[in-house]
Amino acid sequence: MLAARSPENLVEIQDVRYSHGERAVFSGLSLTIPRGAVTALMGPSGTGKTTLLNLITGQLLPDEGVVLFDGRVVCPCSRRRLYQTRRQMGVLLQQGALLTNLNVFENVAFPLREHTKLPEQLIRQIVLMKLQSVGLRAAWQHMPSQLSGGMVRRVALARALVMDPTLIVYDEPFVGLDPISKGVIVRLIRQTNDALGITSIVVTHDVAETEILADLSYLIAGGKVVASGTPQDLQKDKSDIVQQFMQGQADGPVPFHLPGPGYAEQLRTMTAA
Amino acid sequence: MNAAIRDCWLGFSRFVAAFGAFQIFSFRILPYLPKAVLRPRLITEQIYSIGALSLVLIMFGGLFVGMVLALQSYNTLVEFGTIDLLGAFTAEALVRELGPVVAALLFAGRAGSAVASEVGLMRATDQITAMELMAVDPIRRVVVPRVIAGVISVPLLAAIFSAMGVLGAYLVGVHVLGVDGGAFWSQIPERVDMTTDVGIGLVKSFIFGVSASLMGVFEGYNAAPNAAGVSRAATRTVVITSVWILLLDFIVTGLTLPEV
Amino acid sequence: MQSERGIDISVGLFILLGLGSVIFLVMQTLGLGQVNSGDSYTLQARFDHVGDLKLRAPVALAGVTIGRVSGIRADPLEFRAVVELRIDSNFSNLPVDTYASIASKGLLGGKYIELSPGGDEEFLQDHDEIELTQSAILIENLIGKYMLKGTDE
Numbered sequence: 183m184l185a186a187r188s189p190e191n192l193v194e195i196q197d198v199r200y201s202h203g204e205r206a207v208f209s210g211l212s213l214t215i216p217r218g219a220v221t222a223l224m225g226p227s228g229t230g231k232t233t234l235l236n237l238i239t240g241q242l243l244p245d246e247g248v249v250l251f252d253g254r255v256v257c258p259c260s261r262r263r264l265y266q267t268r269r270q271m272g273v274l275l276q277q278g279a280l281l282t283n284l285n286v287f288e289n290v291a292f293p294l295r296e297h298t299k300l301p302e303q304l305i306r307q308i309v310l311m312k313l314q315s316v317g318l319r320a321a322w323q324h325m326p327s328q329l330s331g332g333m334v335r336r337v338a339l340a341r342a343l344v345m346d347p348t349l350i351v352y353d354e355p356f357v358g359l360d361p362i363s364k365g366v367i368v369r370l371i372r373q374t375n376d377a378l379g380i381t382s383i384v385v386t387h388d389v390a391e392t393e394i395l396a397d398l399s400y401l402i403a404g405g406k407v408v409a410s411g412t413p414q415d416l417q418k419d420k421s422d423i424v425q426q427f428m429q430g431q432a433d434g435p436v437p438f439h440l441p442g443p444g445y446a447e448q449l450r451t452m453t454a455a
Numbered sequence: 456m457n458a459a460i461r462d463c464w465l466g467f468s469r470f471v472a473a474f475g476a477f478q479i480f481s482f483r484i485l486p487y488l489p490k491a492v493l494r495p496r497l498i499t500e501q502i503y504s505i506g507a508l509s510l511v512l513i514m515f516g517g518l519f520v521g522m523v524l525a526l527q528s529y530n531t532l533v534e535f536g537t538i539d540l541l542g543a544f545t546a547e548a549l550v551r552e553l554g555p556v557v558a559a560l561l562f563a564g565r566a567g568s569a570v571a572s573e574v575g576l577m578r579a580t581d582q583i584t585a586m587e588l589m590a591v592d593p594i595r596r597v598v599v600p601r602v603i604a605g606v607i608s609v610p611l612l613a614a615i616f617s618a619m620g621v622l623g624a625y626l627v628g629v630h631v632l633g634v635d636g637g638a639f640w641s642q643i644p645e646r647v648d649m650t651t652d653v654g655i656g657l658v659k660s661f662i663f664g665v666s667a668s669l670m671g672v673f674e675g676y677n678a679a680p681n682a683a684g685v686s687r688a689a690t691r692t693v694v695i696t697s698v699w700i701l702l703l704d705f706i707v708t709g710l711t712l713p714e715v
Numbered sequence: 716m717q718s719e720r721g722i723d724i725s726v727g728l729f730i731l732l733g734l735g736s737v738i739f740l741v742m743q744t745l746g747l748g749q750v751n752s753g754d755s756y757t758l759q760a761r762f763d764h765v766g767d768l769k770l771r772a773p774v775a776l777a778g779v780t781i782g783r784v785s786g787i788r789a790d791p792l793e794f795r796a797v798v799e800l801r802i803d804s805n806f807s808n809l810p811v812d813t814y815a816s817i818a819s820k821g822l823l824g825g826k827y828i829e830l831s832p833g834g835d836e837e838f839l840q841d842h843d844e845i846e847l848t849q850s851a852i853l854i855e856n857l858i859g860k861y862m863l864k865g866t867d868e
Contacts, residue, residue, distance in 0.1 A: 239588055265590035279585035282576075296591045341589075503722045507729040550740055611733025618736035621743070640743065648771065649744040657737070 192217045192349055192381045193238055198247030200233060207233050209405040211247070215349075220375050220382040222396035222413075224389070226427060226436050229402050231385045235353055238383070239271060240264045252348065269297065272342030272350040276357060278334035280326040280341070286313070287322040290341045297345065312340040316370060332363030339370060343378070350374065352384045356391050364388075368395050389428055393417075401427060403435070480673050487599045497600035498607075505566035505601070506608030510615070516561050517616035520553055521545060521623025529632050541632075542639035543646035545624035546617075550647060550656045554617030556704050559663035561616075562609055563696035567671040570601055571692040574675025575685035583676070598672050605668025606661065613660035655711050662707070663700050670696045755782065756807060756841040758800045760815040760828070765796045766851030768817055768826040774800050776830045781806045784828060800828060800845075810835035816849035826851060 193215035200208045207230040215221050223231055236242040237249050240257045249256045251267055259267070280289045290309045294300055300308075313319040316336040326334060335355060342350055352371065356364050368391055375382045386392060392399055393413045401409040401416060401424055409416050409424045417428060426434030442448075491498065524545045532538045574597060577583050586593045621643075628634040647653070671692045678688035765787060774782035786799030802809070812833030817826050830845075839845065 241584075241587070261592075265592075268588060268590040271588070273585070273588040275581050275585055275588075277581055279581040281582055281585075282580070293589050293591070296589070296596070499726050500722060502726045502729065507725045510729060510732070546740075546743065550744070608729075608733075611730065611736070614733055614736035614740060618739050621740075643743050644745060645773075647744045649741055653737075653740050653744055 190216055192252060193383070194248075194250040195234070195237070196248045196250065198237065198244040198249060200230075200237065200242065200244050202233070206405060208244075211402070211406055213400050213407050213410065215381060215383055216398065217381050218375075218379055219397040220371060220384060220395055222392040222399040223383060223385045223402060224387055224392060224399060224427070225402035227387070230405070231387075231402065232353060234402070235273075235351055235383075235385055238351065239273060240267060269345060270348045272345070272347040274335065274338050274342050274350070274352045274355060276354045278326075278331075278338035280334055280338055282326050284326075285322070286318065286324050286326070286329070286337050289326065289337060290344055292341065293345050308344060309340075312344050313337075315343070315374070316340045317366070330363075332359050332366060335359075335367065336370065339374070343374065346378070347380065349381045349383065352382065352386075354386055355384065356386055356388045364391060371395060389430070403427070476677070477670070477673050480676070481669050484594060484599060484602060484669075487595050488603070491595070491599045491603055494600070497596070498603050501600045501604030502608055505562075505570060505604055506612065509562060509565050509608070509612060512561055512565055513558055513612045513616050514619050516557060517549075517554070517619030518623040520557060520616075521549060521620030521625075522627045524548060524553070524620065525624040525627040525632065529628070529634075538634055539638035540642050540646065541624065541628045541634050542621070543642040545628075546621050546643045547647045547652060549617040549620040549624075550652050552656075552704070552708070553620065555613045555656050555660035555663060556700060558613040558616040559609060559660060559667055559700045560697055562605075562612060562664075563667045563671075563700065564693050566605070566608075567667050567692045567696050568689040570605075570668070570671035571675040571678070571688045572685055574598070574601070574672055575678035575688040576675075578676060578678050579680040579682065579685055581680075593676075598676060601672050602665075602668045605671070606664045609664025609667060610657055610660040613656065613663075617656065651711075655707070659704065659707055662703060666699055666703065667696045670699070754804045755801045756804055757785065758802060758809075758839055758841075758843055758845055760798050760800065760845040760848050761790070761793070761795045762798060762817060762848050763795055763850040764817075764853065765798060766817055766819075766826045766853060768798065768828070768851065772825060772827045774802060774828040774830065776806065776809075776832070778829075781830075798828070807838065809839045811837045811839055811843070812847060813839065813845055814847045814849065815845045817851040819852075 191214040195211055195213050198208050198211045199206070211234070223234060225231055233242065237244055238251070238256065240249075240259065243257050252270070254267075256267060257264060280286075281292065284292065287309055290312055291305050294305050294308060310319055310322070313322060316339050318333060318336050318340070321329065321333065321337070326337070329337065355367050355371070359367065371382060371384065372395060374380065384392070384395065396413055399409075399411065399413050399416050400407050403423050408421065409419050411419075416424060419425070419428075423435040425431070426436060432438055525541060528541065528544055529538070532541055532544065574583075577597065583593045583597065586596060625636075625639055629636045629639055674688040674692045674695075675685075678684040768784065768787065770784055770787060772784045773780040774784060782800055782802035784798060785801040786797075788797050789795075790797050800815075809830065810833045812835040814831040814833065816829050816831070818829040819826055833847075
């Protein structure tokens with residue numbers, strides 16, 4: 183596979199294999215993330231969605247295969263080049279991960295202070311603008327501990343956007359939020375993507391939200407892509423695993439019972455498998 | 456029997472591995488040190504949090520240790536007619552040994568565990584990962600300022616401890632036990648030498664400071680990313696740092712004691 | 716932002732306190748008799764036995780410290796101890812018949828050098844040797860002597 187520069191795909195995963203210890207997480211995964219669109223990565227728990235994100239951000243190195251960002255291989259790389267690549271990415275982690283010793287304003291200003299030598303006035307304008315876009319300009323003085331879960335994520339979003347990245351990645355942004363907060367995040371993701379012309383990747387297992395939000399969806403199970411297309415395409419997909427996931431069925435290709443010794447046998451003798 | 460031997464071997468190899476990881480971590484920090492002076496604000500914040508906030512503990516500790524030292528040694532010194540040496544005796548014990556060692560142990564308990572918890576919590580709440588994703592090197596931003604702050608703070612704390620100790624000994628010795636004030640102070644230079652005693656004390660406390668800071672940050676940085684991991688990091692820091700300080704003290708004292 | 720000022724002040728105070736303590740300790744241990752080579756001259760003295768005389772032990776005149784022991788070594792030819800004394804230059808008028816004896820500070824005190832000047836008109840110069848010396852009196856020898864005496868009777 184040649185690492186060709188593909189203008190319409192910001193991120194390309196090409197035949198990636200990755201194992202965590204003995205467990206094979208990906209056995210030949212390939213997908214592309216088109217520019218300017220919101221792409222959803224879905225799958226049952228434990229398929230390695232977060233691992234995939236780590237591969238894209240260069241936190242992990244694929245055993246085989248290539249991860250491309252903007253036509254260039256993400257890793258192997260030097261720390262400096264990796265940091266350069268990352269400056270074009272904004273990542274919103276599941277818990278927001280705000281720095282607890284800084285207030286909201288300082289948290290959003292953090293990348294600016296670390297990477298640029300902008301004057302204080304300019305920093306203030308940029309930070310307030312980003313906070314305004316997530317609706318939290320009035321909370322600038324609060325400490326992260328004083329914010330609700332949804333608000334933490336919105337501040338984290340503002341922070342992820344402050345350096346005007348090309349790609350923004352959301353790691354499970356809807357987990358643990360009430361319907362109103364979910365609605366807020368959905369609106370923010372869509373608005374940000376369209377208004378700023380950036381590319382968004384949303385890792386989630388929220389089928390309902392994805393339906394509203396995503397331009398393109400991938401369903402990943404068993405270390406491979408099992409379905410791709412618009413959310414509507416996935417709904418119509420007839421394969422078992424896609425149906426189980428989209429309908430939320432308790433049993434199917436992902437079994438209800440964890441594989442193990444036979445029931446009758448274990449009732450007789452309780453030994454470790 | 457085999458199981459016991461195997462456990463010993465496992466424990467030993469784990470210890471060696473951890474020690475090796477610690478060395479690698481420490482060396483990894485070295486290149487960042489020169490540039491760190493460009494961010495004095497970060498260092499100042501850390502000196503406040505681990506040094507200035509330890510002051511009360513250190514000052515009280517020093518004062519009381521000095522007072523106890525005076526009380527303890529009074530009887531023996533009086534018996535040999537050398538009570539005038541109370542000042543010299545306590546000063547020497549404090550400056551050479553008690554100051555550096557006890558101050559470092561108190562530091563390990565208060566500041567070492569605090570640093571380990573702080574950094575461990577940052578690790579557990581993904582703040583360190585977030586920094587890496589923001590292309591900010593967490594070693595530069597989080598680790599190095601704390602190490603430098605510790606290296607600066609511990610010798611100062613040890614000196615403050617010793618000074619308070621001598622004052623404490625003076626208060627008890629002269630104002631409670633009736634030792635002659637003039638003799639108390641004048642005998643100190645006779646027995647306590649600036650270069651050897653004060654100097655060795657400062658060198659020791661510097662070495663302890665380096666160790667305590669590095670260990671606290673190391674444990675926190677590599678803590679398991681959950682609540683149990685953080686508390687384990689804190690307790691491990693205190694235990695390992697304390698043992699290491701006492702061991703180092705023994706070695707340094709042994710090496711420097713035989714003086715003519 | 717306001718607490719930034721507070722932190723700076725606290726850190727400043729802390730460092731001042733620390734440095735102050737260091738200076739305090741240094742001042743306390745910097746005694747009199749800290750003679751540097753600019754203001755001092757050296758004398759030598761040989762003894763049969765120095766006891767536990769240590770480096771930097773005081774050299775006293777009429778009980779007042781005017782110098783320090785700056786060197787102790789054994790002479791392989793004469794099998795005696797050679798002690799080097801660094802004396803304050805203000806006392807460059809010690810007669811050549813000055814007596815140097817090793818005395819004890821109290822029963823358990825450390826050893827020091829006591830100088831008793833004679834009456835000669837010639838003075839000891841830099842690097843001269845004090846001829847008249849009294850070695851250390853060792854307790855063990857005294858006790859031994861008295862024990863022998865006792866058993867005689």
